Amino acid sequence: xxxxxxxxxxxxxxxxxxxxxxxxxxxxxxxxxxxxxxxxxxxxxxxxxxxxxxxxxxxxxxxxxxxxxxxxxxxxxxxxxxxxxxxxxxxxxxxxxxxxxxxxxxxxxxxxxxxxxxxxxxxxxxxxxxxxxxxxxxxxxxxxxxxxxxxxxxxxxxxxxxxxxxxxxxxxxxxxxxxxxxxxxxxxxxxxxxxxxxxxxx
Numbered sequence: 001x002x003x004x005x006x007x008x009x010x011x012x013x014x015x016x017x018x019x020x021x022x023x024x025x026x027x028x029x030x031x032x033x034x035x036x037x038x039x040x041x042x043x044x045x046x047x048x049x050x051x052x053x054x055x056x057x058x059x060x061x062x063x064x065x066x067x068x069x070x071x072x073x074x075x076x077x078x079x080x081x082x083x084x085x086x087x088x089x090x091x092x093x094x095x096x097x098x099x100x101x102x103x104x105x106x107x108x109x110x111x112x113x114x115x116x117x118x119x120x121x122x123x124x125x126x127x128x129x130x131x132x133x134x135x136x137x138x139x140x141x142x143x144x145x146x147x148x149x150x151x152x153x154x155x156x157x158x159x160x161x162x163x164x165x166x167x168x169x170x171x172x173x174x175x176x177x178x179x180x181x182x183x184x185x186x187x188x189x190x191x192x193x194x195x196x197x198x199x200x201x202x
Contacts, residue, residue: 001087002042004095004137004144006167007031010043010083012075013057021064023073028057029083040100042084044168045142045179046070047100070102071141071177080168082142095144096137102179103187104128109154110174118159120169121151122178129153130190131182139181143167 010029018024027043035041035053041060042048048060067073075081087093109121122140124132132138134150140157149156164170172178 002047002084002098002100002142003087003091003093004098004139004142005084006082006143006163007084009080009166009168010057012077012079012081014077015075018061021067023062023067024051024059025062025072025075026057026059027081027083031085032056032058040086042082042086042098042100042142044071044075044081045098045100045139045181046072046102048072069105070179071105074177080171082167084142096139097184098139098142098144098181099184100142101181103131103182104180105177106180108172108174108176108178111172117161118164118169119148119156120159120172121154121156122180123154126153128180128182131186133183133186136186137183139179141168141178143169 008029010027013026013028015023015025032053033055035050035058037050039050040047041050046066050058051061052059062072107123109123112119132147132150132155134147136147138145138147145157147155148158159169
């Protein structure tokens with residue numbers, strides 16, 4: 001379980017395909033020497049398990065299902081990725097409850113700079129539009145954000161300067177893919193309503 005508050009930007013050291021169709025990725029970060037085997041770390045919003053670590057970075061392996069449903073398979077050496085270690089009982093929930101289970105990859109439609117921040121519009125497939133609620137929570141590449149506006153076929157988030165500077169959003173461009181995780185409570189509500197009233201009842 002995570003909170004969507006990014007701890008730091010990691011840097012991809014290597015990303016190599018495995019013979020079984022998976023991928024092994026090594027990521028440099030400041031806390032790599034303090035990791036432990038089987039530790040859960042969110043990488044751009046996708047929960048991964050540490051399989052090795054040393055002072056230069058930690059290593060994770062992604063199976064085919066993860067590569068199909070996230071952008072992890074497209075990372076390259078030197079890319080910056082958002083990192084968050086799993087939540088502990090001593091850590092406050094400063095964002096919202098995030099599972100690290102990516103629901104879909106969506107595409108950035110536009111990035112607009114304003115005087116005090118940035119507006120990012122993200123296109124949304126029709127099957128997921130019931131998951132968006134204005135002023136509700138959403139996770140974009142592991143970042144806990146608030147939906148500023150429901151645009152129907154897209155949604156808008158407003159990014160403050162701190163988030164822009166301390167996450168990989170500043171490296172994004174129009175057309176780039178991002179990992180989305182919808183609010184877990186909202187997903188249960190939508191599924192329940194669909195079960196008793198039929199799809200799109202919300």
